[in-house]
Amino acid sequence: MPSIYSDFQQGVELSLPHLQKHIIDKYIFIPIGLLITLGTLYGVNEIILLTKINFPASVTCMLILYLILVLFAKLFGEKRLQPILNVINIPFGWSLRWINIFFTPAFITLPLSPWISAREALTIAAIFVFGYFICTAFIAYFCIGLQKLMNVSKRSLVERADELETSVDYDLGKSTAVSDEVGGESRHNSIDSLNPAAGSGETDLQRLTSYQSGNPSLVIEDLARGDEDSIEEMYRRDQQQHQQTSLSRNQSTNIITVPSPIKLTSDHTNDELQLEVKGFKKLFCVRTSISQNQPPLERHVIYQNFLIDHFDHMILGLLFVVGLPLYYVPSIQYEMPLQLAVAIATFLFILNLPFQQHIKRFFHPVLCSVGLSLLCYYIFAVIKHESFLDTIRNYKTGRNYLKLFNNHSHTALRPGAGDVFSSLMDISIVSLSIPMYTYRRDLKRHILVLLPTILLMTGSNFFVYPPLCHALGLSSQLSLGFSGRSVTLALGTPFVEALQGSVPLMACTTVVSGIIGALTCELVFGSKVLRINEDDYITRGATLGLNCGAIATAHLLTVDPRAAAISSLSFVLFGTFMVVMGSIVPLGDVVRGWAGV
Known part of the structure; x- marks a missing residue:
């Protein structure tokens, strides 16, 4: 009987060909x-500094x-x-897939911000609530009026989701899921495959086709995900509809052309029923075939699958282990590796919470991971006898x-991290x-509606909020x-930094706006509030994009x-x-003057 060490060695050897492309892509090509890109940005920034123009590279x-x-x-x-x-x-x-985690430093450094009074906190909350809903209604009706x-025609190059039916779900699943193909299987446990908007990439039509064609591969894949009940119900519903359709077709055929219904039943219906029973047996016997007929995986195969699935997690764990002595050794005391590993680990933990969608x-990874990270940093600081x-600051x-x-x-x-x-x-x-290049045709097609709305929103945010907030x-x-x-x-970060405002x-207001938009958009746009037509994708998209940013846009990817x-x-x-506008010095000086600077 082979030893554990030899099995592990064999598993490592088997996993290396599968991991080769992953390592080259994720750990060589992406860092290069x-x-x-950073070198290019650095060079452009040096050129901008020579021109004395305050504009982000x-x-x-x-x-x-x-x-x-x-x-x-x-x-x-x-x-x-x-x-x-x-x-x-x-x-x-x-970088676009990981953009959410890059937002976390603004929240991690919140304890360093000046304390505000209870009156200021209530004022901020009131301005936020009224500003959010007023802007939502104003943008929506302004777009409708234009x-x-x-x-303007509301038809798009991309049709309605209910017209596309399964193809929309399939395309969205493929476009938003971030997974690596390893040996023909999608490894969803790797770090780069963890995306809150990821889909299964499989449609109901494919599932039902697999049942009727006698190919159990998709059925087994579904059963492994724990979708047995929904699959059985879909299969029963499909079979009932199929039988009703066959019965109505047979009855009409009997009336018109067939003198003897017995012959039709024996030649046609019985064959269909036999096929359906075979499909039924293939579906509901698959559990038995998985549990009884499939031999257990050998130990080296288990090691191989584990290494493929958790290679990125092991790299993250290695970063954490290396960061511990760097953090606590008095002669080094470098916090960045440990804090970076903790920030990534907490972010992934929130993404993988086993909750229904x-x-x-409600558990947004930016807000929730920041709370867990701050707790870990506090514990590390206490152990080190250092101020939190x-x-x-580090x-x-x-x-x-x-x-x-x-x-x-x-x-x-x-x-630092x-x-x-x-x-x-x-x-x-x-x-x-x-994405700007990808959607350039939509911009050209709807420029007469989008551009005035964007310019109006730009002017109102830039010139109205600072004097209004200062007056309050x-x-x-x-x-x-x-x-x-x-x-x-x-x-928003380079914009507010140019105005010397509170990042x-x-x-906080940007992320909360996005979360509220994602949670309430169906209610707000529905028949009880704003009554926006379901086909009016221009109004819905512009309203959420201008008022809620990227977070609400990610929600729209799964809806429309x-x-x-x-x-x-x-x-x-x-x-x-x-x-x-924030980079234009005279305009910035005017707005800062209105804000009392």
Whole structure:
């Protein structure tokens, strides 16, 4: 009998061919792409500093890349552009999938923010609630008015979800799931495959076809996921409908052409029933075949599957183990590896909570993982006999990639986990050029509705929120931070920093806006509140994109892909316009003056 060591060695040898592509893609190509992007951003930032213009390099590169893609497609065609997009998507696709975790530093550093009074807290809550619902109603009816005024067609290149039926679910599952194909099987437990919007990539039509065709592979796959009851019910319902259809067809055939129904029953119906009984047996005997006829997996195969499924988790655990001595050894005391491992682990833990989807959507990974991370950081600080606030200060020292080599004020500081995330956030901002390019036709088609709405929302947020908040008693920094209330975090951070406002307040209001939008959009747009037509994907997409940002857009991907496309365009253009206006020094000085600076 082979020993455990030999089985483990055999499992490692068998897993290496499967892991080879994963390691090359995730641990070689993606880091190289990220480093090239950071180097490009660093160079562009140095050029911007020479011009004395206060504009973020990330947004500059996003706009430049978008224009290059559009121009290249126009001159050489989309087919020649596709290989370039495939290369660009290696780092950019990864950064967009992980963009949520890059938002966490704004919340982790909240304990370092100045304390606010109870009156200011209530004022912030009141302004947020009224501003959110007023903006929702205003944007929705403004879009409806523009569509009626310009007689805009509501038909899209992507049709209604109920018209597409299963194909929409299948495409969404494929496009939003992030999984690696290993030996023909989708390994959903790897780190890059953990996506809250991920779908199974399988339709009811495929399942029912597998039952009737006698191919049990999809049935076994479903049973392994624990969908037995729903599969049986679908099968019974399908068979009942099939029998009723056959019966009605047979009866009509008997009346018109067949003199003897007995002959029809013996020649036709019995054959169908035999086929159905065979399919029925194949479906309901599959459990027995799995539990009794399938031999147990050998030990080396179990080791092989474990290594393939949990390779990324083992790398994360290795980072945690290495970070412990670096954190506690007095001569080193470097917090970044340990804090980075904890932040990623808590984020993945929230993503993998075993709850139903309607319950799980209340546990947003950004907010919940931040709470768990702060708890872990507090425990580590107590063990180290260090101040908790000092630990948070070391989490984000400000020495990111832009200040790593040539900023003398940060030479004594080492980059923290928050600085790593903020550097990767800039890559995510550049990556937003990809969805802008993808949905450029929707932008061109609906430009007469979207552009006035975006410009109006930009002007109102930029010029109305700061003086209004200051008049209601908020401090200057909080008043300026409120102007980024509905700007997605990736673009709201450079915008509020340009205005010298409160980034933590902007981050809180933005994330809460997105969560509220995702939870209440069906109710607000329904017949009891705003009464927005279900076919009006332009209004739904623009309203959620401008008022709720990327979080609500992710929800729309699973509900209405047409509205999700409009929402993506809306929040990217809206955030870009806000960053541009915040970078214009005279406009920024005017708004800061209104806010009492």
